[in-house]
Amino acid sequence: MKAFERKWWHSAVVYQIYPRSFMDANGDGIGDLAGIISKLDYLRQLGINLIWLSPVYRSPMDDNGYDISDYEDIAAEFGTMAEMEQLIEEAKARDIHILMDLVVNHTSDEHPWFLEALKGKDNPYRDFYIWRKPAPDGGPPNDFRSYFGGSGWAFDEASGEYYLHQFSVRQPDLNWENPRVQEEVHAMMNRWLDRGIGGFRMDVIDLIGKEVDKQIMAKGKNLHLLIHQMNRATYGARDKLTVGETWSATPEDALLYSDPERQELSMVFQFEHIKQTWDEKHGKWRSRPFELSRFKAVIDKWQTALADRGWNSLFWSNHDLPRAVSKFGDEGEYREASAKLLATALHCLKGTPYIYQGEEIGMTNVRWSTIEEYRDIESLNFYRERIAAGITHDEMMTGIHANGRDNARSPVQWDDSPHAGFTTGTPWMAVNPNYRSINVARALAEPDSILWHYQKLVALRKLYPVLVYGDYQMLFAEHPQVFAWLRRYEGDTLLVINNVSREHLTLDIPEPLQAWHGECLISNYAPRDQLAVSLELQPWESFALLIRE
Incomplete structure (x- = not known):
């Protein structure tokens, strides 16, 4: 086997924080930076080396922060830039790096670049986004559908043109064919790197090379060139961890991204194992039974393909996915045993493990009966769209219960006090009712808990190179x-x-x-x-x- 050039992040374990739901320090019901700082000693005790921090940038929160209106300011509900810098420094003092979530396929429609672009076709920022004339019938330029439902084109009455949005209508896509977009993004990334962060998690990075008129959104012809240029202009010489979210990736693609000689990314998130329980026709909104044989074949394929040159990211859950023990384990009688099994399996494969907040105590999916109790824009949009198309409420709720993104976004369960110790106010999303039996305080007090099982696994990676x-x-x-x-x-x-x-x-x-x-x-x-x-x-x-x- 070819010897890897050893990197500090090879033996690291990453812990993802979804700030809105992690810990609220000021009682407004929304998790914040001060809340994260207050829990750094807990994370040090767990033994993790990096925090993947979901977006905390200024944002109107149409998509809970993945719609950024200012890359270099902090959303007021999360805190201030001074608190962000404090978090970086206090984490570093505990040997923990911060991995910033980089969302550069699109911005918010409130970003200054887009506000300028709306002023007219001759504005210098117009070409920062993707515009097309209407079809002959006056409708959208083509039939591309947004990943959040509906047309992927929005009409601007002032100019008579449509702009592309692969996600929410309030998330216009950036035009990565414009060199000025590349320059601005690279400069912004370097300013964050200068603050001392440990690297970037790159949201839907496989979409930035899109060929719009061919409706090739993922893996466009210039994708790898754009990422290589980003590497050379920003993090390449700084020994940082970079992981790209690539829903489209095959093992062959992952080698292109993560082969060190290509100078692109450290690793990517691939989702083939996640989609094993999705219905081939209806996607995530209709589940099919978990089949271990199919699941094993996918894991084997990825472990083998990336054995000698690339690097795997290892995860069962994140902020967009259901809770691991609910999806792949047994959240009932064998919740603790199955959660420990999932932890052992993940940390004993080859790659860098990622723990999603609450996974270390075996948090489970939420199961609310009405759509009004949910907050996720994707679930809400698809519910309305599919109910209008004749899908029943019960059928749609079954899909949301299984795979909706809010499963991972209910507040972290810290103790058995009101609202699970997450907030002294009213939480932005209801806490899972099982918090009195599943919480961090209880796990810390039980020597054989899921939490201590995770802590041992994290420690073992530091001791055993195998x-x-x-x-x-x-x-x-x-x-x-x-x-x-x-x-x-x-x-x-x-x-x-x-x-x-x-x-x-x-x-x-x-x-x-x-x-x-x-x-x-x-x-x-x-x-x-x-x-x-x-x-x-x-x-x-x-x-x-x-x-x-």
Whole structure:
């Protein structure tokens, strides 16, 4: 195997914070920077190395901050730039870097660039965005649909032209074919890097190379050139972590993004494993059953394809996805066991693990009965659109319960006091009613909690290079309930076995492995330090066994 040039972020663990829902320090019901600062010691105790901070820039909050009106100011509900700088410094004092969320495919319609663009076709900022004349019938230039529902074109009456918005109508797309857009964005990125951040998470970065008139939105012809130019102009010489959100990525694409010799990104988020439970016709709004065999095949494909040159990001959940234990585990009787299994599986694969806030205590999906209780613009838009098309309320709510983005956005459950200790005011979104039994305070007090399981996994990455650099070989590939693999590095072999089911299983062990014994690094039942002809596996049992030469 080709030796990787070791990077500090290879052994790191990233913790994502969705600020609006993390911790409210001033009682207005909205999480804020001061709230994050107040919890830095908790994060240091967990052992994480980076905070991926979802957007805190100034924004009208049409899409909860992913619609930015000023890249170099902080939204008032989150705090001030002085508090942002305090967060960077106080995190750094605890050996934690800040990964800023970079949203540069689009801006808010309140961004000064767009306000200038609206002033007329001759305005210098007009070409910062993407404009087209109406179709012969006066309608949109083409039939491109927004990812949030409806047409992807909005009409500007003053100029008689349409502008492109792949997301909300209030999120006009930037024109990355304009060199001035590139220059302005690069300068902004460098000013953030000069403040001492650890890098960027790049929102829908695979859309910036779009070929609009061909309706090629992802992976346009200039995409990799644009990212390479960004690398050279900004973070390339600074040894930062960069991860791109790329819903369109294949393993072959991921190698283009993450091969160090290409000078683009550290890694990308790919979503093939996430989409395994989406209906092929209706997408995320109609689920299909989880099938471990299909899921394993996807993980195996990505682990193998990026083995020698690229780098994987590892995640089960984020601010756009359902809670991991609700999607891939068993949120009922085996919530704790399955949450620990998911943690072990994630942290024992090759790549950089990401923990989404609340995942470390096994937070679950919310399940509200009325659409009025939800806040997410995507869910609200699609609910209205599909109800109008004849989909029933119950069918649409089933889809939202399974995959709606608000599942991950209910406030973090800190303790069993009112509103889960998130706020002394009225929370912007209701707290999950199960907070009295699922909360951080309770997890900290229980030595065998999910939280301490995560803490141990994070610590193990610092101690055992096989967890970071070991190669990967799947075992029991055809088994419908067992997810297992080997990792090998410099004389160490790590065996990871997971029973992804609520069944008691008897697993026959191949002869070469039957005599293995070693150190059980982690388990969610009694530790296992040796193998035999067969193993009796408990429901959702998971363990990692280290064998040293």
